[in-house]
Amino acid sequence: MDQHTTEPDISDLWARFMRVSQAVLGAVEVDLKAAGFPPLAWYDAFLELRRVDPEGLRQFELQKHMLLAQYNMSRLVDRLVAVGFVRREPCPEDGRGQVICLTEKGRALIDAMWPAYRAAITAHFGGRLGADETAALGGMLEKLRPPA
Amino acid sequence: MDQHTTEPDISDLWARFMRVSQAVLGAVEVDLKAAGFPPLAWYDAFLELRRVDPEGLRQFELQKHMLLAQYNMSRLVDRLVAVGFVRREPCPEDGRGQVICLTEKGRALIDAMWPAYRAAITAHFGGRLGADETAALGGMLEKLRPPA
């Protein structure tokens, strides 16, 4: 347990952390796609839109929450609008901005996706962890959360 | 603490797990890029090449280790060859296949990248976790590891 042993452990742990989280995320995405649903990021956006305000959200607010680059958010909204899951509306308080609103179709998709999403999360993530582990993971994530 | 509270906890934990791991990975990539180095995936490939066999690895072996799709591996090798970090050599035992070998330039890059990489991992990952937490995380990752 001297200092020399900690360094290789961390780099190995890092590699495994990245590999596993990528694999788990990928597995959930695969399940969703197999069930005929759009990618996770869409669901995330819908959920946040519904959660925060039925009146809609500014694009930059959504973007901040999703940790997405500005141009990616812009294009994601493009796609969501193109298939009719959200609407862009002019923003009364800021002429530069816009308000993103869930459509009925979008709301319906959230409910339709949830069972498949939940099953996938359970299969690849929650169902593999015990109660003590989920608690520990929660604390860890808190510490890893970005400095900003 | 009844059963109803566990379900939202898991889905919330999942969301945070994904968000945090994406953010941490992104932060490390940003640091590497800022230091003028190629992306993490390159380093991974180099490291695995050096670790397993100085004679080189088959493309599909590397691909399996890196959890990469076959076509992505093929193209990654394209890029690595294009900048001279690896070589493709014909495989004596299998005419379809090839052996991927690190070049001297590639070997040198591993050593050049390590300090920056190590610093980034420490800053965004290892340095934020205590010894007990790294141990707990290790166990968790074991359970989350894909079934295959």
Place this chain on the structure above:
DNA sequence: GATGGATAGATGCGAGTGCATGTTATTTCA
């Protein structure tokens, strides 16, 4: 109330990724 700087969002372009399929070589097995 004009002007310089900051902020919200869009977009052209090059590079990366997923998907389907193609090519060549190996294995299986009748």
Place this chain on the structure above:
DNA sequence: TGAAATAACATGCACTCGCATCTATCCATC
């Protein structure tokens, strides 16, 4: 042995992403 199935790798195409840049609006200050 010879045809069918499979494995290793490549590639055309559409879509997504990162980067830089552009436009339009807002705000602060003079």
